[in-house]
Amino acid sequence: MMHSAAANEKIKDLSTAAKSIKHKRIENAVEEILDALGLDLSNDSLRETPTRVAKMYLNEIFGGLNEDISSVLKSFENSYGYKGMVIEKDIPFQSHCEHHLLPILGRAAIAYIPEDRVLGLSKLNRILHHFARRPQVQERLTMQVADMLSETLQTDDVAVILEARHLCVEMRGVRDRGAETSTMVLRGRFEKELKEDFFRQLN
Numbered sequence: 001m002m003h004s005a006a007a008n009e010k011i012k013d014l015s016t017a018a019k020s021i022k023h024k025r026i027e028n029a030v031e032e033i034l035d036a037l038g039l040d041l042s043n044d045s046l047r048e049t050p051t052r053v054a055k056m057y058l059n060e061i062f063g064g065l066n067e068d069i070s071s072v073l074k075s076f077e078n079s080y081g082y083k084g085m086v087i088e089k090d091i092p093f094q095s096h097c098e099h100h101l102l103p104i105l106g107r108a109a110i111a112y113i114p115e116d117r118v119l120g121l122s123k124l125n126r127i128l129h130h131f132a133r134r135p136q137v138q139e140r141l142t143m144q145v146a147d148m149l150s151e152t153l154q155t156d157d158v159a160v161i162l163e164a165r166h167l168c169v170e171m172r173g174v175r176d177r178g179a180e181t182s183t184m185v186l187r188g189r190f191e192k193e194l195k196e197d198f199f200r201q202l203n
């Protein structure tokens, strides 16, 4: 027991060390960008920006990259035998496009039909936020949420719809304010049999 506890402690230390190396690398890179832009980093307001950005990248907006959510996704036996649709809709989410590192701001609807296992409702949101907190492409995010849900619940009957604004479309390039991108993955019975019913529930 002592041995394994000590080994675990070592692993924890390593990951803290790895984290601080990452922090330092990001901090240096941000400093380099600001310097290349000709900004004065000795300025009171900018001095802490590299470290603030590093902290934000690692702990918040890209925190999903270093997070293991399998332990929080504990499913339960479907003891009440509910076999209808479970829909969680209007879930706000934020991510960042991996092409420009600008925000993606949207809403999601996530649904499944239980077989033997069910999940706590907030876990659907957790899956979404886990994959959203990393540089993303909306299409891939939609599929990753569907895959993880399907794998956790051992069912093909899953649906994920994302509607989002991409600030890289609004602030640069075509600069179309308010344009929204929709992506959806409909699998199993959501693909045909329950499609209409599902869309009726969403509206």
Ligand SMILES: [Zn+2]
Pocket (backbone or CB within 6 Å): 097, 098, 099, 100, 101, 102, 166, 168, 169
């Ligand atoms: Zn982009």
